[in-house]
Amino acid sequence: MLHGLAGQALAFVAALALAPLLSGWVAQCRAWLQNRTAPPLWQPWLVLHKRLLRETVVAENASPLFRSVPALVFACMAIVCTIIPTLSTDLPLAVVADAVVLVGLLALARVLLSLAAMDVGTAFGTLGARRDMMVGFLAEPVLLMVLFTAALGARSTSLASIVDVLAHRELAIMPSLAFAGVAFTMVSLAENGRIPVDNPTTHLELTMIHEALTLEYSGQHLALIEWAATLKLFAYSCIGIALFCPWGLAADDTPLALLLAVPALVAKLAIGGMLLAIAETVSAKMRIFRVPEYLGIAFVLAVIGMLIHILLGA
């Protein structure tokens, strides 16, 4: 139990520390792929540091909701990161939240952010909130389907149990998981505001989805929201790794095993980040009304994955 708590604490700290670095790594890979000189890996940390030092300016007509949302969103993402088995599957806190709650937490963060964006009543905030909800209501069912497909095999909705089962099965490609994996990749791009659904580096307010929500935030508020966004990307990456590439997790609770799991995680995140950068570099952003089609395909793939599992048991 004590070792479990230590593992839990290590995973939490690793998430908080590594999440901005993962975003920095993706930005770095993108820069390289575009023949640009890359910013340093720790650039997101520098930006967070800068934001934390700056004065926080809030619109005059902002309600308490607007002020509390950054902390709440950050808390949601932090909890999400604690219940995903990143280093080991022995997570004492995992009992409080299963895969369904995980999707719920992500949805809660989205709703809070959208409400805050509409709170001050700017056109861009409302526009972004509307678009983000459109992406969200299509993306969440896909994520649930993917998680259910994996949960069916483990006969549990606890992420730790699911990953425990997946990590100890024989190495073979399961058709159901292959379909779920494609669906999960597609929904991850949409949920994290990456190309082809959204462009995280754009300055054009009229085209923004996720960035438009945070236009009115500044200083520490913005730091928390940006940190939460990197945590979200980290969480999605870790869910992907845990479900589709669970090997390398600590087998037991010894401190050595836990510490050895860290480089394995970093290596997998590095590969994942590189693949994300490649996908973003070769695609253009799609028209916003193509997003429902795109997420519709993801949903169909997720359903096929689940049906294959139910019908074929594979």
Add this chain to the structure above:
Amino acid sequence: MKPRDPSLGPDQTADALPHQLRIASGFPNARRLPGELPIHHQVVKPVQWRDAALGIARDAASVISDAAPARLIALWGSSDTRSHPLASAVFGLPDGLLWLDLPITDPDAGYPSVSDIFHFAGRMQRAVFDLIGVRAMGAADERRWLHHERNADNPSAEGYPFVKVEGAGVHEIAVGPVHAGIIEPGHFRFQVSGEKVLRLEERLGYTHKGIDARYTRLEPIEASRLAGRVSGDSTVAHAWAYCMALESAAGIDPPDRAIWLRAFLLERERVANHLGDLGAIINDAGLAFGLTQFSRLREVWLRESQALCGHRLMMDQVIPGGVAFDVDTTSLASAGKAAGALAAQVQLLRAIIDRHAGLQDRLRSTGTVTTALARRLGLTGMAGRSSGIACDLRYHLPSRPWAALSVQSACQSAGDVAARVTVRFDELLESLRLLECIAVRVPAGPHHLPVKLPQGRHCGAGAVEGWRGEVFVGLEIEVDGTQQRLVRCHSHDPSWQNWPVLEHAIIGNIVPDFPLINKSFNLSYAGHDL
């Protein structure tokens, strides 16, 4: 305030006239100004002013292939303490340009509006009122345009009265004048229903600085520097048009070498702008790869310009009487080779872009301006050629050196962002071909002649096909002994014609496509606000 009625303007279904109006037959009293381009000047009475506009507009409807369409190019006003204020208009006809001056004897009575005939004249007339205080009589829209602060003298209006769309679920998005990117200021007011744009209204004038008035306080020779700063991305075109106008007023003919070197600079400017804009258009569709590639090519290109003439944007290189720089044959030859090498790289990028399905999906059928709409609204220049309006001064009124180079004018009829990208690519490659030719054919001789302005008052005009379209400069000089001054001078940027068309190009499109559509036109704020 009523919304602008899109059905205004010449009726496209009207019976086409069997003949086309020519300056030679229709305006026999117009005086041909000295200079190579056939630009004619005439002082008219109010009734002739409107009749000319009506006749030319009727002609615009009857399209004759391979001839430049009849069109309004510019409309401005000028006032001088020593004489009546003037309203001036420049029309394009198949056999040349026609510049009409209308003396306004009674400023309170104004002058007849032609905005019901030429759609985009409305804004020019509003600018005339702002600048010289003479109203166009019978114009539907009398709001202020360039002078924002003067809106206060209309007590019924609170700020600027934007036209509002009423209806369930319709709301407004205000963008600018300060934008997120490092671009010029302008305000865009969208009326949207969901993501669909029902109406866009522009408000410009944020960079108004009084260029026309400033001209009159400068030495005519020196003022070419101001002309080169009307719109920084078209500095060569504007400076050349000004110099052409001044040379026409002075009745001098710049040497051959100067003309060829000017063309060399103009095509370099076109290449630089297309390289920059193509990258930006592709980046607005989310493909940052295109931006970095084209930015690199543009940067190398600008540095080469710096090495050739000492300025990255080639500012102040075109001066009255010739050009300010000279190059040796070796540098020219290597510049020609560099153009050829760039063409190969552009072809490579073009192949990638043409085959990128995701990108093409964004570009095609986005921001469509049909040929009929383009003709009705007077779309011009590069954007016009993307909507089937074949009009290119280099092609239709070829003078030195274009006649010797047989310029191939690009034209597409689809009128969407993809068509504008295609035309930009075609013009880019054609300019590179021209540069290769020019580099080996620049004649020897002096690159500059001293300009001596003749005594008395003289009008002069110049027109240059800049990368956006026809840049026109009309001026009048007065030389009295050693005193030289510009009585009046006006620089016209084609952005005047095309800004109103952008409002139509976005209708029915979705909000997030606006930056892409806007960038495909990339109109000048500074050149319009003057």
